Amino acid sequence: MSAIPAGWEVVIGLETHAQLSTASKIFSGSPTQYGAAPNTQASVVDLALPGTLPVLNKGAVECAIKFGLAVNATIAPRSIFARKNYFYPDLPKGYQISQYELPVVVGGEVKITVGNEEKSIQLTRAHLEEDAGKSLHEGLETSGVSGIDLNRAGTPLLEIVTEPCMRSAEEAVAYAKALHGIVTWIGICDGNMQEGSFRCDANVSVRRAGEQKLGTRAEIKNVNSFRFLEKAIQYEVRRQIEVIEDGGKVVQETRLYDADRDETRSMRSKEDAMDYRYFPDPDLLPVEISEAWIGEIKSAMPELPEQRRQRFERDFALSAYDAAQLTATRETASYFEQVVEGAGAAHAKLAANWVLGEVSALLNEIGGSTSHVRPAQLVGILNRVIDQTISNKAAKEVFHGIAHGDAPGNGDDAADVIIEMRGLRQVSDSGAIEKIVDEVIAANQKSVEEYKAGKEKALNALFGQVMKASNKTANPAQVTEILKRKLST
Amino acid sequence: MSFAHTSLKALRAALDTKQVSATELAEYFLARAEKALALNAFLHIDRGLTLGQAREADARIARGEATALTGIPVAHKDIFVTRDWRSTAGSNMLADYVSPFDATVVEKLGAADGKGAGMVCLGKLNCDEFAMGSSNENSAFGPVKNPWNPAKIPGGSSGGSAAAIAAGLAPAATGTDTGGSLRQPAAMCGITAIKPTYGRVSRYGMIAFASSLDQGGPMAKSAEDCALLLDAMVGFDERDSTSLNSAEAQTPVLAGFLAAFGSEKRVDTGSPLKGVRIGVPKEFFGAGLAADVARAVEAALVEFEMLGAVRVDISLPRTTLSIPAYYVIAPAEASSNLSRFDGVRYGHRTKNYRDLAEMIANSRAEGFGEEVKRRILTGAYVLSHGYYDAYYLQAQRVRRLIGLDFQEAFKSCDFIMGPVSPTTAWSIGAKNNDPVAMYLEDIYTLGVSLAGLPGMSAPCGFGEDNMPIGLQIIGNYFDEGRMMAAAHQYQQVTDWHTRCPEAFK
Numbered sequence: 001m002s003a004i005p006a007g008w009e010v011v012i013g014l015e016t017h018a019q020l021s022t023a024s025k026i027f028s029g030s031p032t033q034y035g036a037a038p039n040t041q042a043s044v045v046d047l048a049l050p051g052t053l054p055v056l057n058k059g060a061v062e063c064a065i066k067f068g069l070a071v072n073a074t075i076a077p078r079s080i081f082a083r084k085n086y087f088y089p090d091l092p093k094g095y096q097i098s099q100y101e102l103p104v105v106v107g108g109e110v111k112i113t114v115g116n117e118e119k120s121i122q123l124t125r126a127h128l129e130e131d132a133g134k135s136l137h138e139g140l141e142t143s144g145v146s147g148i149d150l151n152r153a154g155t156p157l158l159e160i161v162t163e164p165c166m167r168s169a170e171e172a173v174a175y176a177k178a179l180h181g182i183v184t185w186i187g188i189c190d191g192n193m194q195e196g197s198f199r200c201d202a203n204v205s206v207r208r209a210g211e212q213k214l215g216t217r218a219e220i221k222n223v224n225s226f227r228f229l230e231k232a233i234q235y236e237v238r239r240q241i242e243v244i245e246d247g248g249k250v251v252q253e254t255r256l257y258d259a260d261r262d263e264t265r266s267m268r269s270k271e272d273a274m275d276y277r278y279f280p281d282p283d284l285l286p287v288e289i290s291e292a293w294i295g296e297i298k299s300a301m302p303e304l305p306e307q308r309r310q311r312f313e314r315d316f317a318l319s320a321y322d323a324a325q326l327t328a329t330r331e332t333a334s335y336f337e338q339v340v341e342g343a344g345a346a347h348a349k350l351a352a353n354w355v356l357g358e359v360s361a362l363l364n365e366i367g368g369s370t371s372h373v374r375p376a377q378l379v380g381i382l383n384r385v386i387d388q389t390i391s392n393k394a395a396k397e398v399f400h401g402i403a404h405g406d407a408p409g410n411g412d413d414a415a416d417v418i419i420e421m422r423g424l425r426q427v428s429d430s431g432a433i434e435k436i437v438d439e440v441i442a443a444n445q446k447s448v449e450e451y452k453a454g455k456e457k458a459l460n461a462l463f464g465q466v467m468k469a470s471n472k473t474a475n476p477a478q479v480t481e482i483l484k485r486k487l488s489t
Numbered sequence: 490m491s492f493a494h495t496s497l498k499a500l501r502a503a504l505d506t507k508q509v510s511a512t513e514l515a516e517y518f519l520a521r522a523e524k525a526l527a528l529n530a531f532l533h534i535d536r537g538l539t540l541g542q543a544r545e546a547d548a549r550i551a552r553g554e555a556t557a558l559t560g561i562p563v564a565h566k567d568i569f570v571t572r573d574w575r576s577t578a579g580s581n582m583l584a585d586y587v588s589p590f591d592a593t594v595v596e597k598l599g600a601a602d603g604k605g606a607g608m609v610c611l612g613k614l615n616c617d618e619f620a621m622g623s624s625n626e627n628s629a630f631g632p633v634k635n636p637w638n639p640a641k642i643p644g645g646s647s648g649g650s651a652a653a654i655a656a657g658l659a660p661a662a663t664g665t666d667t668g669g670s671l672r673q674p675a676a677m678c679g680i681t682a683i684k685p686t687y688g689r690v691s692r693y694g695m696i697a698f699a700s701s702l703d704q705g706g707p708m709a710k711s712a713e714d715c716a717l718l719l720d721a722m723v724g725f726d727e728r729d730s731t732s733l734n735s736a737e738a739q740t741p742v743l744a745g746f747l748a749a750f751g752s753e754k755r756v757d758t759g760s761p762l763k764g765v766r767i768g769v770p771k772e773f774f775g776a777g778l779a780a781d782v783a784r785a786v787e788a789a790l791v792e793f794e795m796l797g798a799v800r801v802d803i804s805l806p807r808t809t810l811s812i813p814a815y816y817v818i819a820p821a822e823a824s825s826n827l828s829r830f831d832g833v834r835y836g837h838r839t840k841n842y843r844d845l846a847e848m849i850a851n852s853r854a855e856g857f858g859e860e861v862k863r864r865i866l867t868g869a870y871v872l873s874h875g876y877y878d879a880y881y882l883q884a885q886r887v888r889r890l891i892g893l894d895f896q897e898a899f900k901s902c903d904f905i906m907g908p909v910s911p912t913t914a915w916s917i918g919a920k921n922n923d924p925v926a927m928y929l930e931d932i933y934t935l936g937v938s939l940a941g942l943p944g945m946s947a948p949c950g951f952g953e954d955n956m957p958i959g960l961q962i963i964g965n966y967f968d969e970g971r972m973m974a975a976a977h978q979y980q981q982v983t984d985w986h987t988r989c990p991e992a993f994k
Contacts, residue, residue: 044590048829050583051570051592051694053729083825087849087870094828148833277872279881282700282822284730 010237011205011214012172013164015185016156016179018189019197021132026130027054027097028158034195038136042150046453048092053283056081060156063106063188064128065297067158070186071123075294081128081284085277090133090148100160100278103127104287110162111306112174113324119139121175122163123299131155141241155267156187164203164214169233173226176200178228183460185330193224200229204272206240215240216250220264223257232257232400232426309332316340316348325356335359335375342379343386350382358399372403380415394424428475430482433466436474437482440465451487459483493657494516494989497561500660504550504560511550511560515543515609518562522611522658525993528634530643530652532567533574534612535781538653542609545600549607557717559599563657566650567597567613568620569705570694573609578696579618579628579646582856583838593726594663594705598718606721611659615649618858619827620881620957622646623673623930624920627860632917635678636990637956641914644674648945650708651678655957656993661718662708667698668815669909669934671706672946676909679948681986682708683715683973686966687941688733690719691726697826699819700731702938711986712947712976716746717967724952735920737967745970747862750978760797761978767793768803768902773933779912783949785958786908789932789979793906796978803905804896805892811935814891816928818939823861824868830856863924892940895963904975905963908933908948913956933961943969947976947987958987 026030028045029141039486045052048440082100105126112119130155136147160179165431166172180198183189191198200223205289219237223229235257241248255264303311305327312333327333332355339351359371366372381398384390390398398418401407407414407421419425427433440462441448452456459480466479492500492514503509507518519539521533535769539562546560570576570588577583591599599605617627625633625648634646635641636656643652647664651674654662664671667682675682683706691703697703707718720743725734750761769790775785794800832838832852839851857865871880898905910930937944942963949960960979964972980986 047834049570049588049590049835050578050696050829051588051590053693053697055728055730081714085825086830087828087831089831089833089845089849092829092834095825095833119688129675275874277825277869277874277875278875279821279872281698283732380784 004237005241006243007209008114009207009209009211010167010169011164011207011217012166012169012233013203014166014172014266015201015203016160016163016176017199017201018067018160018183020060020156020158020188021190022057022059022063022156024057024059024122026057026060026128028154030154032292033154034192034197036151038147038149039151042133042153046092046150048094048156052302053095054281056284056287057156060128061104061254061289062297063156064126065289065294066157066184066188066301067126067160068105069106069294069298069301070182071110073123073126074106075289076104076106077289078102079287079289080341081281081287082278083281086274087130089146090150090153091341092133092136092150092153096130096132097281097284098129099127104289110178112171112178114168114170115175121171121178124161124163126158126160129157129159131157133180133459147475151242158183164205165215169230169237172202172233173230176229181305181328186302196224197332202229202233202236204233204236204240206237206244213362216252218250218252218264219254220257221254221267223462228257228259231259231262232264235262239264246439302330305330305333312336316345316352318348318352322349322352326352331370332360335371338375338394339378339382342376343382347386350385354378354382358396360375362403373399374412376412377402380413383413384419387424388428388475390419390424390426392473393476394419394426398424423471423473425473426475427470427473428478430478433470433474433478433482434486436466436469437479439487440469443484448487459487490740492660493521493593493659493993494987495709495712497558497660497709500561501557505555505918511546511609512540512545514560515539515562515611518611518659522653523658525656525658527639528652528656528658529631530615530633530635530656530658530936531564531611532579532613532615532630532649532650534578535574538573539609539611542600546609547608549600549603550734556606556721557838559720561608561661562611562659563598563608563661563663563718564611564614564653565663566616566647566665568616568665568696568698569614569663569695571595571610576613576614576696577630578620578686578856579616579630580856580861581629582830582853583696583861584837586836587685588694590694591963593691593728594722595694597722597724598663602828605717608661613698614647614653614662617646617648617670617726618701618861619668619823620646620670621823621860621864623669623927624915624917625649625674626917627858629858634917635914635956636993637679638914638954640916641956642677642917644677644910644914646670646674647682647708648674651675651680651682654678654680654708654710655990657989660709661714661720663705664708665695665698666744666938667702667819668938669931671708672909672934672944672959673931673960675708675913675946676948676961677957679951679957679959679985679988680708681711681715681945681947681976681980683719683945683969684937685719685723685969686733686738686943688721688731689738689967689969691724691725691729691732693728693732697822699822700826701822702815704938705930705974711980712945713746713980714972715945716743716970716977717972719973720746730753740967740969742973746977749971749974762975763797765798765904765975766801766902767798768801768898770803770805770808770898770905770907771908772805772808773907777911777929777932778908779952781952782908782910782912782958783821785952786906786960789949789960789983790906792979793975793982796982798975801902805891805894805898805936807887807894808932808936811891811939812928812932814827814884814887815878815931815935815939816867818888820864820868821872821881822868824872827857827861828844857911859957888939891936895936895940895942899965903964904972907961909959909961910934913952913958914952936961942966943972945972945976947979948988949983950985957988958980
């Protein structure tokens with residue numbers, strides 16, 4: 001990370017567009033599926049043909065209410081859709097339907113942890129709006145035309161705006177990740193950043209430490225990953241400080257982040273800023289949200305990440321770190337919970353280690369979100385670790401065996417099947433182990449002498465030999481104990 | 490046999506008794522329309538399409554599935570989009586535009602796979618460009634001439650519709666009203682029309698001018714005809730968010746019309762309107778009202794008194810404010826509604842451009858007429874940063890107050906009556922260079938539009954120039970049935986609505 005130079009303070013506010021996971025568009029019945037052939041998901045309403053009118057998709061409002069509840073915000077009993085007027089070929093009506101003066105969600109907060117410090121990021125508002133279409137230039141250069149794909153036009157978005165309350169790129173990324181966690185957790189957004197389902201614009205300014213007045217800000221657009229968000233802000237902070245230190249002035253402008261060059265570039269300055277001539281959309285009625293409606297949605301809301309994190313800490317005596325990791329996604333949390341249920345709360349820490357260790361490593365490897373080892377199967381492994389039937393090492397082998405589908409039938413008893421199949425049962429019969437130890441000592445006199453001469457490392461070699469001779473089934477703790485006893489005589 | 494100025498009820502009877510077929514009726518009116526091309530009322534006629542619909546209607550009648558309107562011809566203002574006929578909105582911007590779908594109103598009145606009323610579409614009617622105008626001179630396809638005197642305007646913006654009815658080119662027509670566009674041409678052409686309560690008739694498929702004001706409605710010879718037509722046009726439409734779905738909005742139009750003042754026989758009792766209070770706003774009879782119009786309206790009020798109604802003096806104190814309020818709000822909405830006409834996806838695209846911005850700008854500069862541009866500019870101005878509060882918000886406040894004035898007035902009366910327009914139809918070209926003078930002509934109709942109330946126009950006499958004069962009847966929300974019933978009683982004792990221009994007998 002690049003530290004903020006002494007004597008400077010960074011001020012960041014984020015505007016995030018979360019594409020809502022509704023089946024149809026916000027003001028028409030067209031589907032919202034990603035990746036369809038151009039203009040196959042654009043109806044007469046999306047094309048803004050003469051005489052067409054928007055009709056609000058209630059599902060989009062429900063998403064906004066869910067979000068409001070999740071971040072402890074005020075849900076406006078009455079909010080208004082407004083028209084934002086500007087001309088662009090991929091904006092079919094010549095205006096975007098958005099919310100301006102009265103947004104559906106007001107206030108709220110998102111908790112983040114940076115280092116060991118907890119911080120609450122204050123939200124200004126969240127409002128519903130429609131996305132525009134896409135202009136296509138690629139592959140059309142030689143023909144001298146541009147294509148317009150209106151599949152995306154009218155896709156519902158929730159724009160979530162923070163106060164300018166973040167003070168570093170790290171905080172901004174932590175917030176973006178936490179927000180991403182929330183919207184995916186409550187199921188209102190698929191969170192896919194590559195497909196543009198979750199995009200962040202950062203308003204960045206710098207000021208001399210101690211200064212009260214905000215510096216002139218630049219808005220950075222086109223950031224489609226957390227890493228780029230961090231790098232874009234870091235670049236922008238450096239740039240602005242340099243401008244000021246060189247005696248210049250930061251101009252208010254929109255800048256695009258270019259990931260290939262790792263820099264931000266001016267897109268348009270405030271002088272070209274448009275007058276959007278916002279006014280209430282006369283085609284749409286005010287959105288009225290009753291307490292009863294909110295109550296209905298609230299009762300169907302899943303337990304939120306923050307609540308679940310606290311519960312994990314409390315009920316399973318887990319560290320704040322473990323609990324936070326386990327609640328990073330809803331899938332992980334529910335996987336963990338199923339494992340604990342099977343293995344018993346007393347073994348929650350063991351379950352946590354496995355979920356955050358092997359399970360998560362495997363998921364990273366296969367790049368999916370659903371483990372190949374079912375919770376019940378992992379419980380089967382943990383039970384054998386707990387009753388000392390297998391060593392931790394053997395347990396990992398069992399885990400990967402199940403993941404690779406090595407257990408015939410792939411049932412919930414897959415762990416036992418593989419243990420038997422591969423003879424991984426741990427030998428805890430001290431007589432049997434003593435016999436092997438004796439054989440190993442007899443056959444490795446050189447190591448024995450080295451050990452006796454004070455070379456601790458020699459013990460490892462002997463230990464390895466014993467384990468090998470036992471086909472890795474000897475109880476490691478017992479092996480160590482017996483070895484040490486016999487060598488000290 | 491003449492069907493040119495026949496009531497819809499009589500046409501129904503003729504169809505039911507096989508005196509005439511739907512196909513013959515369609516042929517009859519098509520022939521009249523083709524003979525009257527000089528009026529420039531129609532923008533698009535297609536015999537094949539019309540006769541196809543007529544044959545369908547005949548089949549439906551033969552199956553015994555006819556509604557009150559099946560087989561009766563209707564023509565649509567070219568603001569309603571149609572799948573088969575071009576939909577131009579009177580603009581070069583959409584000169585060749587064909588919609589892939591029918592407007593809800595077109596669907597409801599048409600066949601719509603047996604779900605519609607089964608009327609036969611005669612074609613599309615001329616109007617002011619995007620319904621902006623009071624004289625029909627703003628049509629890109631030339632002005633419509635008034636059948637009573639071709640040197641005169643027919644009123645606007647539904648001028649083609651009014652002229653077609655007056656000349657007997659169609660027995661029924663649709664129109665739209667944003668600030669008086671149904672009522673004023675009806676008055677100037679001597680026919681009957683009603684603008685219903687805002688939200689009763691779906692706006693889906695109506696090319697938008699000012700969304701919060703636009704409302705479709707019927708135009709015909711009489712109040713009774715209008716009641717039949719409006720009954721088939723109203724209803725909640727899930728495709729229009731401003732379409733009303735409340736219990737009140739379900740108030741049936743025709744049943745309300747029939748129940749209001751009893752059957753026609755009550756005319757014989759002499760006072761079918763006994764107890765009905767008619768509010769007469771003093772602001773509608775001040776300076777600016779032509780003497781001949783005042784006299785005709787006064788005579789109509791006396792007629793209503795003779796039918797048993799009582800006259801009540803009322804005040805609509807903000808009447809003059811309705812002009813500035815309207816000419817802020819309507820252009821504001823129009824400036825945004827017309828942004829979609831950018832030459833990108835459909836409509837006129839300039840041949841003269843170097844880049845995108847120029848393509849959009851030139852397409853619009855070439856595609857729109859002068860009045861449309863004037864309103865877009867006005868609208869963009871009043872919505873601009875720094876002017877929004879002073880103009881748009883202020884106009885919205887005035888609008889609310891105007892609505893309250895009407896509600897205050899309705900405490901002491903059932904209907905409000907007065908003139909539709911301060912003058913009779915003026916000569917084509919007379920006010921072309923003075924847009925403000927043209928705007929002032931709308932003084933009596935704008936308030937009703939701003940308040941979203943139902944308002945109608947019924948013929949009540951002729952001026953010194955022998956041009957028709959209209960009586961405006963304003964009702965409270967959802968009271969269309971009773972309004973038209975009251976007008977119907979008036980039309981039982983008067984014959985203004987049966988008069989027709991000599992040249993179009």
